[in-house]
Amino acid sequence: AHAGGPNSVMKWAVLTGVTIVLGTIILRSQSPNGSSRADEEEGDSAKLKRKPRVQIFNNDWIFFCYSTLPLNAISRLWGQVNSLDLPVWMRPWGFKCYSYLFGVNLDEMEDPDLRHYSNLSEFFYRNIQPNARPIYPGHNAIICPSDGKVLQIGIIDSDSGEIEQVKGLTYSIRDFLGTHSQPSVSRSQSTVDLVPDEEKHKEFARVNNFRLSDPSGNESEHYIEVKNEGDKTVEESKPTMSKTVGLLNELSLNPDLYGKPYNEPKDTQLFFAVIYLAPGDYHHFHSPVNWVCKIRRHFPGDLFSVAPYFQRNFPNLFVLNERVALLGNWKHGFFSMTPVGATNVGSIKLNFDKELKTNVKRKRHSEPHACYEATYGNASRILGGMPLTKGEELGGFMLG
């Protein structure tokens, strides 16, 4: 500084001052009591978003800096780069190199000729031979919806509605799946119309003991008639409203929008399972059971990595990330399946919902919708939703 003379000292002083001021502003904006009066009017969703960030900040500088990165833009760029067509001569050894690095099983691919995949995005979203994944039969069994690694399984505490991310770290099922009364929801009706298949749906309902909605298409009450083999049906033993029912009504079906409140058969519990897909895994997901999907809630969020390290250390990761919650019911009651995006795979695709677009550039300063909700009630009048059979391919994760 001495050698550079007075103006370089001035430069250093200004730079240091600006850094301190910026750091203070960022710290204050992250601390809960630093929120201004205007913030108080913000919807819960904004508070909800800020709360986890505060936790991130309190948690660790690394996560704080990481959470300021433009991950959604990086993800879109990643997708665009990987959608550039590769020269044919480059494809075989390029995809073999990727397969070696990430443990891709090339033998099970539906189209084994690597030159047919024009870019990495297509190769990433490859199909496998139908018989490569036999579907476990069991009428009462739930199958794995995708390849991957089981990160967490367990029971959801009906009182708190909390799901364990890992030991000691939890997130709320209400925040994760959304509730019908949450602020800033934009609702739409899916335009899918399966009415011509009604006969098939009647068979589907009979096989799975689903109660049909009345022919006029009004939502009958969501009472799942479960025939217990041999002894009396649950219907005869009127279900008592257990603690779970309040949570389920909050989560899934808005009485004045989608029909009567959710009644449930007795002695049930809420379970959860978290499956992480590694970059080399087959990235399509399938239906784990025979069920009827009634609502889709798309939460445009961040795209943090969901690698096991982040799941172990990043609080509220699943509540912050972009995700598509599919809610409905199966023969034993409420059922939901939620694909959660990540930095490299921001695009979540649903085969039966072409209107769904994830990881799109959001208009600056637009009110951050808590979620975009679509209902499938008109997909099948008698079922009141989208019938999905066990093992059926529902969609997948695409690069970018």
Place this chain on the structure above:
Amino acid sequence: STVVLCFEAPKSFKFKVKDGDKVKMGQELGTV
């Protein structure tokens, strides 16, 4: 990417996998 299942089932439901298991689509996750 991650897939999260949250579902209601009778208390007799048992998971057939445990944390850390590698799974394939179509494999039994659990049964009532």
